[in-house]
Amino acid sequence: MGDSFIFSNKNAPVQEAVQCFLSSINPDSQLYLAFSGGLDSSVLLHALAGQRQAKHGYVSLTAIYVNHGIQKDSLAWREHCREVCSSLQVEFISIDIELGSYSREGLESKARKLRYQAFESIIKKASKPDSYLLTGHHQRDQAETFLLNLFRGSGVNGLAAMPKVKMVQSGDVFKYQHIRPLLNIPYRCLQDYAEYYQLRHVVDESNAEIRFRRNYVRHKLLPEIESTWPIAQSTLASTAIHMQEASKLLDKLAGNSLKQLKFSSCFIELVDIEELEWVEQKNIIRFWLKRYWPGVVLNSAHYEWILDAFLNFTSSQNQNYGYQLSKGELRLYKTRLYYLANMPKPFEKECELASIGLEGVADVDSERQDVVEAYSELFVFKNSGLCSFSKVKLRSIKADDQVNRKQLKKFFQSNDIPVWEREFWPVIELADKTVFVLGCERCADGDAGGLKLESLQKDAVLDKTEQVGLSYWQRMKLMGIL
Ligand SMILES: Nc1ncnc2c1ncn2[C@@H]1O[C@H](COP(=O)(O)OP(=O)(O)OP(=O)(O)O)[C@@H](O)[C@H]1O
Missing domain, CATH: 3.40.50.620 (HUPs)
Known part of the structure; x- marks a missing residue:
């Protein structure tokens, strides 16, 4: 040789x-x-x-x-x-x-x-x-x-x-x-x-x-x-290859379970997995986070907090538990676990309707359910006949907005909107008038004072509570509006 x-x-x-x-x-x-x-x-x-x-x-x-x-x-x-x-x-x-x-x-x-x-x-x-x-x-x-x-x-x-x-x-x-x-x-x-x-x-x-x-x-x-x-x-x-195979199997198991649950990029409904063993629940939570927020990895203290918060929840509407992570925050509202990359805060933005993507609704990546929903809702708004203009102001609700607070509260409660979302709920302002509360109802004649309002294809928008339960703030971030 x-x-x-x-x-x-x-x-x-x-x-x-x-x-x-x-x-x-x-x-x-x-x-x-x-x-x-x-x-x-x-x-x-x-x-x-x-x-x-x-x-x-x-x-x-x-x-x-x-x-x-x-x-x-x-x-x-x-x-x-x-x-x-x-x-x-x-x-x-x-x-x-x-x-x-x-x-x-x-x-x-x-x-x-x-x-x-x-x-x-x-x-x-x-x-x-x-x-x-x-x-x-x-x-x-x-x-x-x-x-x-x-x-x-x-x-x-x-x-x-x-x-x-x-x-x-x-x-x-x-x-x-x-x-x-x-x-x-x-x-x-x-x-x-x-x-x-x-x-x-x-x-x-x-x-x-x-x-x-x-x-x-x-x-x-x-x-x-x-x-x-x-x-x-x-x-x-x-051994790393064995682990890759095990990881694939765990993801597959969790993916199958996730299909049965209510979830979005922001929350997962824990009550739907209540009957499962804790290891299975943890695996589903891990997979859900990995799918939407790949950099967020929970440790055993985080999981213990989730278990504890979930077991100790009361039926009070005001639950508002939080656990600060190095990036973002875990929150429990009722029986839903939320991951919030950013906490909502006041915002105000002049938007061209075209720039917030209304024209491109058909091009939205269908895998991003949350983005699709947000687009479709604005799309409904645009096609409602209210919208003969191209520029609107999108901003968080203010204390002096002329909206029917009682009705809005009912809307928040019946749609399980977490308390931290309510303070900054998005509204659309046109010519100095609040004309539309997102996800809620349009205001008659552009006037937000009366809420005997004609609903804006209400069923299409509000039928699925899980859609409305999403974080609007997060959605708008994702859409690049904020
Ligand atoms: N400065 C660089 N420019 C281009 N490619 C680079 C550079 N540094 C590293 N790489 C690429 O990454 C490979 C791994 O490099 P290295 O092991 O130094 O990276 P690392 O910092 O340990 O990151 P990793 O976690 O990706 O291994 C290299 O073989 C090369 O392909």
């Missing part, structure tokens, strides 16, 4: 992984490689460029370098990346980002967040169908992520670590996939590949600083574990 055979054998895992990915995609796809110039993404770039030329002449490849501006060498790295791309005839884009303020531990995660936002903005702007973002993550990265999440006390979802394939929804319509083609490949194989092809790559000295937790895991913890369990990286990565 000659040297060349041994070498080419060593290259096989990387080449096969890249080939496997390339053969799974449409030849017209647009690939974006997140290219830091480090060993992992240099290997991926080289393997992609080589195999795309050989077999997939049509696959378009663009490398993106993000300059965080925090390392002294970052501009030199950018030039290195540019040169490598030019030698491989790969299109190169570099983008500068500002990290602003960050805590010591928060540096990595802030850089990562802004980096992914930068990739997304480039991909979205080009808006090519079949777009893929590729990163150079490999098996050791997966083992590290698993351990980091383990020590953070993560559940099944966190221990599932990084998926090899992830669909990313960007805005309402555009989607692309984030793929990690080398995720199952040991780091050693990437090093062999780089050595064989004598790839030049940049070395980020901060990767050696063990004050960063990931570096501590990489340089101290993993080698220590491997001294007793030599194939620990691969077994940890396998």
Whole structure:
């Protein structure tokens, strides 16, 4: 067996992984490689460029370098990346980002967040169908992520670590996939590949600083574990795959249960799952939050609070429990659990009816039920004949608004509007008159004083209490009105 055979054998895992990915995609796809110039993404770039030329002449490849501006060498790295791309005839884009303020531990995660936002903005702007973002993550990265999440006390979802394939929804319509083609490949194989092809790559000295937790895991913890369990990286990565499967099953279970409940992006009706075991209830709540608010993860103290608040609820209308999270707030109103990303507050805005989306009602993403409902309600308003104008003032209700308070209170009560919503309920003002209380009724002759009001296709709007129980404030935020 000659040297060349041994070498080419060593290259096989990387080449096969890249080939496997390339053969799974449409030849017209647009690939974006997140290219830091480090060993992992240099290997991926080289393997992609080589195999795309050989077999997939049509696959378009663009490398993106993000300059965080925090390392002294970052501009030199950018030039290195540019040169490598030019030698491989790969299109190169570099983008500068500002990290602003960050805590010591928060540096990595802030850089990562802004980096992914930068990739997304480039991909979205080009808006090519079949777009893929590729990163150079490999098996050791997966083992590290698993351990980091383990020590953070993560559940099944966190221990599932990084998926090899992830669909990313960007805005309402555009989607692309984030793929990690080398995720199952040991780091050693990437090093062999780089050595064989004598790839030049940049070395980020901060990767050696063990004050960063990931570096501590990489340089101290993993080698220590491997001294007793030599194939620990691969077994940890396998455990992550078991967790991904378990997580999928749990999501499926929760998704089936959720179909039976009243819920929206803002609330979930707990009374509908009262009969289930607490572990099942927790799983449904977790899934509901993940679906609408992916960054919000509850810990055991939060779940205990939910259980306690739910068990101790009284039938009083005035219940208004809250639990502040690091981002947003949990609230219980009657038997509904709410997640409020922002608490309602007074607002006032001049709106072109067209600008609040009335013209585009048919284009709304039907998955976002809350947005569809809000649009359709305004749509009903527009088509009611009240609306022969294009500009209105949308604002929160004021104490001196001439509306029939008794009737409004009845409306709030009978539609289970949480107390924190009522104070800032949206009204529409036209020519200094409050003409429409959203979700409620229109005012005769544009006068909000009399509530013997003709109802505004009342059934269409009010029939389903769960629609009205949504947070208008949140909806308007989502719609970009506020
Ligand atoms: N500055 C950068 N510009 C472009 N791509 C980058 C940059 N930094 C990292 N990447 C991409 O991310 C991959 C993983 O890099 P690294 O392990 O350093 O990231 P990380 O901060 O640990 O984030 P993650 O959680 O994504 O692993 C790289 O292989 C590369 O594809």
